[in-house]
C-alpha cells in the first residue's frame with residue numbers, strides 16, 4: 001500500500017494473543033486502515049470489520065477486497081456490535097479486537113479537527129454524522145461542564161481556568177484558535193503542547209469514548225464462543241483502567257470481602273486472563289512508530 005493510512009501497533013503481540021486460524025471468525029471493532037484485520041485474514045481467519053468513519057471503511061474495504069467473502073466491512077459504532085451480529089445472523093465469534101482511539105489518518109487530516117498542530121475546524125467527530133462537534137461543546141457548554149470534561153477526561157489541573165478563558169473568548173472556531181486560548185492560561189514549555197490534554201478531553205467527550213468502550217466490552221464478551229479471545233489496545237490511562245478492571249473483575253473465580261465469613265463464587269467469572277500485565281511496544285517499535293509509545297494491550301480467553 002503506497003499511502004500509509006495507519007501503522008498497526010503491537011501487531012505481532014496482538015496476533016499471538018488472538019491466535020487466528022482458518023475457520024475462525026473475528027470482529028475487528030476498529031477497522032481503521034485494516035492493518036490488524038489484514039493480518040487476521042492472512043492467517044486464514046474471517047473478519048467482520050466495524051468502523052464509524054466512512055473514510056476508514058472505504059480505505060480498508062479496498063485494501064481487503066481480495067479476501068472475498070472472508071471479509072465484511074460494516075459502518076457502525078463498536079458499541080452496537082451485538083446488533084450488527086444479530087443483523088448478520090451470527091450468534092457467536094471466536095475473537096474480538098478493539099484498537100481504541102483515532103487513526104493516524106484521522107489525526108493527520110486537519111479538516112477532521114483532531115490536531116493541535118495544523119489549523120482546521122473544531123470538529124473531532126470520528127463519525128462525521130455524530131450529533132456533537134468539539135465546536136458545539138467549546139462554544140455552548142457551561143463553564144462547569146467544560147471544566148469537568150477537561151478535569152475528568154484530560155486530567156488537566158488547570159481545567160477551570162481554561163474553561164473560564166474559553167468562555168471569555170467564545171466563539172472559538174478553529175483548532176489553532178483553541179490552542180492560542182489554552183496557551184494564555186498554560187504557557188508553552190518544551191515540545192509538548194499545553195493544549196494536549198484539552199484536545200484529548202474534548203475528543204473523548206465528543207465521541208463519548210468511555211461510555212462506548214464500556215458497552216463494547218460487555219457486548220463483545222457476551223458474543224465470544226468458549227475459548228474465544230478478546231484483545232483491547234488502549235492509548236491512555238482512563239481507557240486502560242476501564243479495560244483492566246473489566247477483565248480483572250471477570251477473571252477471578254472467587255471473591256472475598258472482609259465482612260464475609262468465607263469467599264464466594266464470582267457470578268461474573270467468565271475469562272482466563274492472558275495478560276496479568278499489559279503488553280507494551282518494544283523499543284524497536286517505538287522508534288519506528290512513536291505513536292506506539294503509550295499503547296497497552298490486554299487480553300482474555302472466554303472460559
Ligand SMILES: C[S@@+](CC[C@H](N)C(=O)[O-])C[C@H]1O[C@@H](n2cnc3c(N)ncnc32)[C@H](O)[C@@H]1O
Pocket residue numbers: 006007008009029030031032033034035036037050051052053056076077078079099100101102103104126212
Ligand atoms: C487506532 S485506529 C485502528 C487502526 C487499525 N487497527 C489498523 O490496523 O489500521 C481506530 C479506528 O477505530 C475507529 N473507531 C474508534 N472508536 C470507534 C467506535 N466507537 N466505533 C467504531 N469505530 C471506532 C476510528 O474511526 C478509527 O478508524
